[in-house]
Amino acid sequence: MSFQIIEQATKYDVCIVGSGAGGGMAAKILSEKGFKIALVEAGPDFDPANPEQRTQLRWPYESPRRGAGTQRPFGDFDMAYGGWNIDGEPYTRESGTNFDWFRSRMVGGRTNHWGRISLRFGPLDFKRKDYDGKGDNWPIGYEDVRPYYDKVDKLIGVFGTKENIPNEPDGYFLPPPKPRLHEMYFKKGAEKAGIPMIPSRLSILTKRVNKKRQACFYCNQCARSCTVYGDFSSSSVLVKPAKDSGNVDLFVNAMVREVTTDKNGNATGVHYIDKTNLKDYKIKARVVILAASACSSARILLNSKSSVHPNGLANSSDVVGRYLHDSTGSSRMAFLPSLMDRKRYNEDGVGGMHLYTPWWLNDQKNLGFTRGYHIEYWGGMGMPSYGFGFNMEALNGSVPGRNREKKKAGGYGLSFMDDVKRFYGSTLGMSGRGESIPRRDNRCSIDDNTLDKYGIPVLKFNYEWSDEEVKQAAHMQDTFEEIIDSMGGVALGEKPGKDSNYGLENPGRIIHEVGTTRMGNDAKSSVLNKYNQAHDVPNLFVMDGGAFVSQADKNPTWTILALAWRASDYLADELKKGRI
Amino acid sequence: MNRRDSLKSLFVGGLGSSLLLSCKLDEASEVAELTEIREKEFDYGRTPEEKEHDEELMSKDFYTEEEMAAILVLSDIIIPGEGDYPPVSKTEGYPEFIEFITKDIPSHKIPMRGGLRWLENESYKRNDKKFVDLSDEQRLAIIEDIAYPEEVKPEFSQGAVFFSRMRNLAATGYFTSKQGIDYLGYMGNRPNAWDGVPQDVLKKHGLEYDEKILTQSLKPEERNDIQDWSNYVL
Numbered sequence: 001m002s003f004q005i006i007e008q009a010t011k012y013d014v015c016i017v018g019s020g021a022g023g024g025m026a027a028k029i030l031s032e033k034g035f036k037i038a039l040v041e042a043g044p045d046f047d048p049a050n051p052e053q054r055t056q057l058r059w060p061y062e063s064p065r066r067g068a069g070t071q072r073p074f075g076d077f078d079m080a081y082g083g084w085n086i087d088g089e090p091y092t093r094e095s096g097t098n099f100d101w102f103r104s105r106m107v108g109g110r111t112n113h114w115g116r117i118s119l120r121f122g123p124l125d126f127k128r129k130d131y132d133g134k135g136d137n138w139p140i141g142y143e144d145v146r147p148y149y150d151k152v153d154k155l156i157g158v159f160g161t162k163e164n165i166p167n168e169p170d171g172y173f174l175p176p177p178k179p180r181l182h183e184m185y186f187k188k189g190a191e192k193a194g195i196p197m198i199p200s201r202l203s204i205l206t207k208r209v210n211k212k213r214q215a216c217f218y219c220n221q222c223a224r225s226c227t228v229y230g231d232f233s234s235s236s237v238l239v240k241p242a243k244d245s246g247n248v249d250l251f252v253n254a255m256v257r258e259v260t261t262d263k264n265g266n267a268t269g270v271h272y273i274d275k276t277n278l279k280d281y282k283i284k285a286r287v288v289i290l291a292a293s294a295c296s297s298a299r300i301l302l303n304s305k306s307s308v309h310p311n312g313l314a315n316s317s318d319v320v321g322r323y324l325h326d327s328t329g330s331s332r333m334a335f336l337p338s339l340m341d342r343k344r345y346n347e348d349g350v351g352g353m354h355l356y357t358p359w360w361l362n363d364q365k366n367l368g369f370t371r372g373y374h375i376e377y378w379g380g381m382g383m384p385s386y387g388f389g390f391n392m393e394a395l396n397g398s399v400p401g402r403n404r405e406k407k408k409a410g411g412y413g414l415s416f417m418d419d420v421k422r423f424y425g426s427t428l429g430m431s432g433r434g435e436s437i438p439r440r441d442n443r444c445s446i447d448d449n450t451l452d453k454y455g456i457p458v459l460k461f462n463y464e465w466s467d468e469e470v471k472q473a474a475h476m477q478d479t480f481e482e483i484i485d486s487m488g489g490v491a492l493g494e495k496p497g498k499d500s501n502y503g504l505e506n507p508g509r510i511i512h513e514v515g516t517t518r519m520g521n522d523a524k525s526s527v528l529n530k531y532n533q534a535h536d537v538p539n540l541f542v543m544d545g546g547a548f549v550s551q552a553d554k555n556p557t558w559t560i561l562a563l564a565w566r567a568s569d570y571l572a573d574e575l576k577k578g579r580i
Numbered sequence: 581m582n583r584r585d586s587l588k589s590l591f592v593g594g595l596g597s598s599l600l601l602s603c604k605l606d607e608a609s610e611v612a613e614l615t616e617i618r619e620k621e622f623d624y625g626r627t628p629e630e631k632e633h634d635e636e637l638m639s640k641d642f643y644t645e646e647e648m649a650a651i652l653v654l655s656d657i658i659i660p661g662e663g664d665y666p667p668v669s670k671t672e673g674y675p676e677f678i679e680f681i682t683k684d685i686p687s688h689k690i691p692m693r694g695g696l697r698w699l700e701n702e703s704y705k706r707n708d709k710k711f712v713d714l715s716d717e718q719r720l721a722i723i724e725d726i727a728y729p730e731e732v733k734p735e736f737s738q739g740a741v742f743f744s745r746m747r748n749l750a751a752t753g754y755f756t757s758k759q760g761i762d763y764l765g766y767m768g769n770r771p772n773a774w775d776g777v778p779q780d781v782l783k784k785h786g787l788e789y790d791e792k793i794l795t796q797s798l799k800p801e802e803r804n805d806i807q808d809w810s811n812y813v814l
Contacts, residue, residue, distance in 0.1 A: 044627070055625040057769060060756035061673055062624045064634060064680045067756065071630050081627055154809060161796050162814075170814060174807055175798040178776030184787045199796065206798045208806045215803045217771035343781050348768035383769050384761060386681070389751030393729050393744060408728040412658045412747065417763075420751060424764060 005271065005280040010249065012038040013575070015270055015285035017256050017300065020109030021557050022543035023291030024234030025564035027242040033572050037248045038283045039239070040272060042292070043081055043105030045252045046112065046235050048225035055079060055224040060385050068386035073102075075385060079112040079225035080104040088453030092460045099324075099444075099461035100508035101295060107252065108235025109293065110511065111557065112225040115352055116202040116232060117376070118158045118558040120149045122167030124362065125552035128435075132370040134468075135437050138549040139521045139530040142169065148562035156232045156561070157209040160201035168358045174206045176354065177218075180347050182379035182428050183355045185336060189487025190357060195375075195479065200356040203232035203558075213237070220382065222351025231351065251283070257456050258304035258313075259288050259540065265308035267540045273454045287539045287571065287580060290517075291564065294324070294546040295444050298516035299459050301527075301542075302446045312446075314517070314534035314542075319527050322443040323518050324463060325551060327510040328373065328434035330473040330496065330503040332480040334489040337399060339426035342381065353377045359553050369471040371435035373553045375479070379428025389420050394492070396423065427492070430483065432476035435553040436469050438515050442507070463507040473502035512556050514545035532567035539580050543567050637683045647696050650711050651678055651746070654699070657723055658750040662763070668750050671757035678749060688745070695742025702739060773800040 013035040016023045027039050046053060055077035060067045063076040070076075073083040082103045091101055104110040123142040129135050146169070153172035160173035176199035179187065187197040204222060205215045213236075214228035222231045229236040242248045253275040260268045260282060269284040290297040298321045304313035312320055359372030396419040397409025411419070447460035477496055484491045496503030507513075520526025523535035532547050534540040543564040545556045574580045626634065643651065652669040655678075659668035668674055682688045699722070703711040707718050714722075726732060726739035727747075754760035776797070782788055789797075 053625045058624050059758070059761070059769065061758055064638070064673075064677065065684045066677060066681070066752065068681065068684065070684050071633065077624070087629075150814070157807070159798075172809060172812060172814060175802075176796060177774050178789060178793060178797045181777045181781060181785065181787075184777070184782070184785075184789075188787070207803055210806065218774040219769060219771065221769075338785065343778075343784070344765035344767055345778055345781070346767040346770070346772055347774075347777070348772070349774050381766060381768075383766055384752075384755045384764065386752055386756065388755050390748040392747070392751065397730060409730045410728045410744065410747070412723060412727050413660055414662060416747070416751075417659060417662065417754075420755060421764060424766075 003280070005282050007282045007284070008038075010036070010038070012036050012249075012269075012283065012285040014038070014287045014289060014571075015040060015283050016289045016291060017270060018042075018109065018290065018292035018296070018544065019107045019239050019250075020104075020234050020291065020293065020544070021111050021560045022545075022564040023289070024108065024111070024238030024242070025561050026289050026291060026543050026568045027248055028238045029565055029568035030572060031242045031245040031247040035247060035572070035575070037242070038251060038285060039242070039248050040251045040254045040256060040270060040283065041107050042255050042275075043107065043109075043253065045250070046081075046106040046108055046225075047240070048079065048112065048229070048233060048236055049227045054227055056221050056227050057219060058224075060383065066386040074113065074223060077221070077224050079223065080110060081106040089458070090450060090452065091458050092447045092450050094460060094462035097462050097464055098506040098508075099463040100506050101459075101461070101513070102508070102511045103293070103296070106235075107239055107250070108225070108233045111232065111234040113223045114557060115376075115555065116204055116222050117352065117356075117555040118201050118203040118232070119374075119552075119554035120169045120171060121145070121552045121554055121559050122169055124167045125550070125554065128371065128550055134370060135550050136520070136525075139519055139526075144530075145559070145562050145566065148566045149558065151565060152558060152561045154209070156203055156237055157205045157207075157213075158201055158203045158558075159199070159206045161199045163198050165198075165358060167362055171201070173201070174209075176200070177206060177350055179354045180349055180380050181342075182336070182339060182425075183353065183377060185338070185487050186377050186379075186428070186430075186483065187355060189485075189489070190483050192486040193482045195357055195483060196360050197355045197357050200353050202350060202352050204350045204352075205230045206350075212241075216350055218348055218350060220348035220351050254281070255454050255456070256292065256300055257454070259290070259300060261304070261306050261308065261313065261537075263308070265306065265537060267313075267537055273456075275454070278454070287541065287575070289541045289543050289571075290546075291542070291544040293544055294514050294516045294548075295459055297542050297544055297546050298444055299446070301517065303457060309536070314527055314536045314540055316536050317524050317527060319518065319525060321445050321516050322440050323438040323515040323549075324442050324444055324461075324513060325436045325438040325515045326507045327512040327551065327553065327555075328436050328465075328469045328472055329431060329505040329510040330476045331429060331431040332477065332484070332495075332503070333427060333429040333492040334484040335395060335398075335423075335427050335492055336487065336489040337426070338488060339428075340399070340422050342425045344381065347380050348382070349380075367471070367475060369468045369475065371437060371468065371472065371553065373432040373434030373472060373476060375476075376431045376433060377428070378430070379425070381425035392416065392419055392423070395419075395427075398490070428489075430480055432473070432479070433510060433512075433553060433555070434469070434472045434476070435551060437466070438518075438550055439466070444516060461508075465501065465504060465507065470501050470504060473504035477502045512545075512551060514548035514551050514556050517542045517546035518549050519547045520549065531570040532563060533570070541567055541571060637680060640683065641679070642682050642689065643679055646710075647693070648675060648679070650696055650699060651675075653712050653719070654746055655750040655753070657719065658747050659754045665759055665763045668754040668757075668760075671754060671759045674753050674757065677753050681749070688749075691742065691745055695739070695745065698738050698742055773803060775800045
């Protein structure tokens with residue numbers, strides 16, 4: 001076959017790979033400063049307002065599988081094109097280890113379906129090593145990022161409340177929605193057990209922040225991406241205005257193979273494969289920003305080999321791909337008898353919990369583990385979907401029927417239909433999301449023996465939890481039972497024990513993976529400097545979660561956004577001064 | 581209906597109070613242009629690959645007519661309907677759902693087919709007839725032996741496992757249908773303005789919003805205002 005690489009005619013100031021939180025933010029900030037941008041996305045174009053793509057406000061019966069998760073892992077209406085496995089784009093694992101990798105291939109990436117939990121890292125979160133001697137400190141502190149958190153809050157919008165909790169910095173908050181009924185029960189139970197619950201902090205517009213976006217209309221479906229832009233998705237809130245600036249060319253279905261370099265090893269642009277015709281293309285740019293997600297960006301760097309960079313681009317430290325870490329996660333379900341036979345009303349609320357528990361034991365030294373977790377809660381009279389009504393036999397034999405007599409578990413007919421109604425809205429649950437400690441050996445590297453369907457070598461993962469994370473999960477499970485007991489609930493199922501690592505999910509499952517191109521002051525032990533710029537290649541930046549040194553128990557998106565804005569300001573300045 | 585009208589109907593349709601959304605939709609015309617609502621059968625925002633997958637599943641049959649007839653009879657025993665609410669087999673799209681989901685989640689295939697065989701075998705053993713040809717009384721005699729998994733006799737264990745699966749599918753098929761959702765009383769999936777748990781409900785549960793919650797929380801009448809940060813102190 002004849003092989004040809006087609007060169008795009010325009011030379012850009014900046015080529016950005018990936019259109020999620022980091023890439024979207026870089027595109028918005030840099031395009032508004034007048035730079036000519038090529039924004040490259042591996043999936044199709046996406047706009048939640050496009051009626052062809054909309055799933056918001058659809059009913060379960062509009063799906064032939066009634067919303068089941070066989071095509072989209074979080075249900076048929078979830079707005080993520082992709083999932084844990086993508087046809088023709090495999091990844092492998094070192095034997096005996098686990099890592100599950102979730103990818104969204106679409107403009108906006110995973111921000112189209114994420115939980116909108118928008119937490120700032122606190123002062124402690126940037127300097128954990130100073131407190132427990134483990135992992136590493138960030139080269140920056142809270143005060144460096146704080147002005148950008150402020151700007152992100154105001155640009156994008158996040159609701160919450162000022163609480164003055166030391167490591168949970170307050171922000172520019174829109175007013176929160178009032179708690180739902182089960183959340184009031186949770187609050188009562190948790191506080192009785194000495195565990196705080198405060199309004200959650202979600203990037204959902206309870207009030208408007210500009211004229212282009214409507215306020216939330218409380219359908220609970222943020223995971224479907226909002227047609228009136230009432231929540232944050234990079235596609236609608238960042239990429240769209242960036243395109244409107246006239247300075248952005250968007251390349252979709254473009255799978256980047258490598259960053260191209262000149263003989264001095266500086267970046268010259270990217271080489272991608274157009275998924276629709278499988279042809280190879282080159283984009284030239286003065287600066288390349290990778291924001292393809294922590295693992296995808298690491299993969300591109302490791303695949304960008306040359307005689308100047310034989311070990312992969314920006315990898316003289318051998319740190320690219322290392323220190324990969326995800327949040328810990330463990331969950332428990334419960335049944336609350338007081339919530340049987342509920343009065344019906346619309347309690348959809350926002351897409352997510354109205355209250356949550358921030359980590360409350362920073363002062364405790366004797367827990368057996370050193371990093372914290374927050375607790376997320378769910379429950380309520382939600383919209384039925386595939387799986388609704390399953391396993392009633394686990395519940396309906398446990399409480400007396402309407403005639404006060406004990407029923408036999410299972411059953412059929414009118415009395416079974418009545419049971420489904422009676423128990424509706426009485427089951428609830430909670431999940432811990434905790435900080436893990438980054439380790440050099442937890443990594444992704446290139447598996448030269450396995451290629452994706454575009455001929456690009458794929459990632460091989462090697463990741464194991466340590467005792468720290470396992471003990472943290474055990475603590476979560478004890479806490480869950482404490483809360484369930486004090487709220488008068490009944491814990492469902494067996495309490496996960498040692499044999500299951502206390503319900504600790506596989507690494508990757510919480511989809512907060514970060515750390516693969518971490519920042520630092522020492523070029524020998526880090527990939528990026530404190531402005532997300534590669535130590536080895538001054539005109540190369542990484543603006544996704546890869547830059548994280550540690551991830552706190554906070555969901556990473558708000559920090560990705562703040563750091564990408566900060567790095568874009570720095571980059572613009574360097575370009576103007578002619579230093580890049 | 582033009583785009584703006586359809587968006588308006590999307591909002592106004594579900595609202596108790598027109599005050600809450602006022603007429604901001606007209607003022608923010610650029611937003612009103614954002615979407616329109618179109619309803620077509622199974623036009624639910626699929627990617628081309630997903631559409632192809634759905635169509636492929638729909639093009640094949642798994643159950644025989646005989647099997648589907650038995651499934652529908654069983655399903656109506658589980659969900660017989662009540663008053664104006666039809667039995668599950670008569671809710672829109674139920675047989676199609678059962679057929680589709682069995683192919684979509686292939687782990688249903690063997691247990692469903694095997695369970696139906698168990699059921700026919702049991703019907704012949706007891707009455708020398710197919711399950712669908714039994715009298716109501718004869719059918720219920722079998723069902724009573726398999727419907728309560730915690731006290732099922734050892735000789736009916738396979739039937740009980742099958743019945744639990746059938747009960748799951750019938751229940752989920754019903755409560756995800758238009759009629760089933762109405763029967764259940766789910767009142768959401770429409771634009772509205774959340775202003776907390778109704779007072780009478782809070783009271784019945786012995787709970788109340790404290791002063792802090794009431795002061796901090798959103799005032800629904802302010803929800804269309806653009807946030808002004810000038811007096812915000814951080």
